[in-house]
Amino acid sequence: MPRLLLRLFLGSLALLAPCLAVGDAAAQMPMAWKTGPEAAAIERRIDRLLRQMTVDEKVGQLHLYGRREGFDNGEIRSGRIGNVMNFVDPAEMAAVQKAARESRLKIPLLIGLDAVHGVSTYFPLPLGQAATFNPALVEEAALWTGREARALGINWTFAPMVDMSRDPRWGRLLEGAGEDVHLSGIMAAARTRGYQAGGVAATVKHFVGYGGGEAGRDYNTAWIPAEQLHDLHLPPFRSALDAGSLSVMAAFNSVNGMPATAHKGMLTDLLRRQWGFRGLVVSDFGSIPELMAHGIARDEAEAARKALAAGVDIDMMGFVYSRHLATEVRAGRVPIAQIDEAVRRVLRVKFHAGMDTINDIDPKTAESALQSPPALDAARRAARESIILLENDGILPLDPARHRRVAVIGALARPDQERVWTDPAGVPRKPLESLDAALARLLGGGATISYQPGVTTYCGTEFADRAAAIEAASAADVIIAKLGEDCEFMGEGASRTRLTLPGVQDALLEELIGTGKPVVLVLATGRPLVLSHLKGRVAALVQTFHAGSEGRTAIAEVLTGAVNPSGKTPISFPRAVGQIPVYHDHLPTGRPETKRRFRYESIFMDEANQPLYPFGYGLSYTRFSISDLRIETPRIDPNGLLKASVLVSNTGSRDGQEVVQLYVRQPVASISRPVRQLKAFDKVMLKAGASQRVSFTVPAQALGYHDTAGRLMVEAGGFEVHAGTSSMTELKGEFSVSGSTRDGVRMRP
Ligand code: GLC
Secondary structure: OOHHHHHHHHHHHHHHHHHHHOOOOOOOOOOOOOOHHHHHHHHHHHHHHHHHOOHHHHHHOOEEEEOOOOOOOHHHHOOOOOEEEOOOOHHHHHHHHHHHHOOOOOOOOEEEEOOOOEOOOEOOOHHHHHHOOOHHHHHHHHHHHHHHHHHOOOOEEOOOEOOOOOOOOOHHHHHOOOOOHHHHHHHHHHHHHHHHHHOOEOEEEEEOOHHHOHHHOOOOOEOOOHHHHHHHHOHHHHHHHHOOOOEEEEOOOEEOOEEHHHOHHHHHHHHHHHOOOOOEEEOOOOOOOHHHHHOOOOOHHHHHHHHHHHOOOEEEOOOHHHHHHHHHHHOOOOOHHHHHHHHHHHHHHHHHOOHHHOOOOOHHHHHHHOOOHHHHHHHHHHHHHHOEEEEEOOOOOOOOOOOOEEEEEOHHHOHHHOOOOOOOOOOOOOOOOOHHHHHHHHHOOOOEEEEEOOEOOOOOOOEOOHHHHHHHHHOOOEEEEEEEOOHHHOOOOOOOOOOOOOOOHHHHHHHHHHOOOOEEEEEEOOOOOOOHHHOOOOOEEEEEOOOOOOHHHHHHHHHOOOOOOOOOOOOOEOOOHHHOOOOOOOOOOOOOOOOOOOOOOOOOOOOOOOOOEOOOOOEOOOOEEEEEEEEOOOEEOOOOEEEEEEEEEEOOOOOEEEEEEEEEEOOOOOOOOOOOEEEEEEEEEEOOOOEEEEEEEEEHHHHOEEOOOOOEEEOOEEEEEEEEOOOOOOOEEEEEEOOOEEOOEEOOO
16 A cells, blocks of 8 residues: 555544544534545445536535625526535525535535634633643544534634744734644644544645745745755644645745746645645635736736646635636647546545534524533633743642732633634524633632733723723732733734734733732734743743633633643744744854853844743643653654653642654754754653653654755754753753665665
């Protein structure tokens, strides 16, 4: 069985795991690539359909139309619309499904939605899920997201987003898994498995280089050398495809001058011919007609021709396939074979995903599947593990004896005032516990909890009862300030040049600090903000990337010590915007910074090189020590395995979880190599006083780099290993690789 097929087959087996793991006997039918006779039968079925379909019906399969007032189901009945998106109302959903069943060929609809980090139950933003460093939990979050979407009749989600970015000025950092390619690949695969096990086809996006836009400005130009494209931007896509993602979304941006939506080299030569991807590619929202603004198409018809020829199968809300392709075929400017190949891939996804066997939604029961107890339980666990403790002068966990009067300040403390980005609008949700109510419950009767919004809207743009907020804060023993980025200040189209708290929140925070009472700042943001000015001025700093439905309850559990925080930074926190990009796996340069900080080194005159908080960092209420790094394989074959282990000890007084991280470096090679690269991690729970040996296995092929032709090079030579609880660890070991390979094939010395 060819390697890719084997990977897909193994990946499909993994699909069943989460369903069984969640113990849901009536698990939704997971979506996965079929193999063998079933796959062959699907191809024959597609052949038969293509022979029956008119050109208009074929073009209808390449058109994705979004819900809007006055939507005409007749277009579905006539076969002119083969795919829809943004339907969530059960009654409307039943109507579009009925219309498809009444069409001439009864081809099922793709019914898409941005079901990214939740539908009715919502989980931490993907960046927050990455902070858990817990792939199984992230997979479970995607499973419930898929299940709730499927319960509403959705069968296709536009996720996971796996764009690599090191630039917090970009608002869409929140949809990915942060700066590290190893962590991002693991999370991409986990989310893909989860969504598809939950019953919706995944769409790994945005192919490719969207996170590399200059200056972090959304939709901006990306210049990415081939080596970095293959080392950094492409691997998470490969991980999602190896996990069985049925579709790919093309990106808005241009890559090295060619818009991704018309990039034949990426969409066809690499994705399909080299990687063997057999699913469909959908454009991003209107990205096909945008080829005119990019300056590579004179008109809509040329944009349609170029996108189709490059390998984009479905036009999401661009209307240029539906308007022009049939005419272009009849005029002989588009070969019908190109149309047929695109339609084949769309039908292949629909039939492999079993969409023609999905029962129609029952509006009366659909909503009963939302916010189920197991889903909320998973959301609570994910929220707890997504919380990162960045600073603590000892004030946390709160002590009911010392902290009898607690002032909770900030509209984000109450869920009814928070709309979280990438959440489908209009989905029903039951009211959830507020932060102040959870604190009152957990601290008990001895504590008095006051609440003031401090700002009028959840965006933080205007004060609300400013005097009342300061008065409540002044009367308290401790101030819990819940502030952050919400609404239009994060997500798509939210690139920012100043990484501050939006609106009047910074001013409010300064007044709270000015009361002289200890401030515990709890942030809910879509990215790292610049927090240098707060170091030493707040008693504690707790970072969340919007922790979801159960987020406020989980934050209260951490603040009161009911839960020991275990989150780790999935991205470096810059000291200043001028420091960006700052990330852990950087090259050493010829003049690396030394302790002396000699002028003529690669340093800033006005700022340190190191980030304020490095990648992989997070505090606990207990203490962990990492020691006794053992390299079981001091010399390995380039196709062999590195085996190493460390002793982890909980030397504090509380049980807790720790993320043990393994970094590798090749100090001397044919090209300059990063000073650290994360190659493995494991999250362990240890009781107070307990120790455990944690073992790691790293394939030697994971130690390589890609050359300008995109070939994977593993070079013989010495390597360093660093193990610890953040990317700054100094615990070091060494090993060597005995030979070199190119794309896995041994090279003569
Ligand atoms: C947006 C986003 C994409 C999303 C799509 C549908 O513009 O770029 O990630 O899936 O449109 O909402």
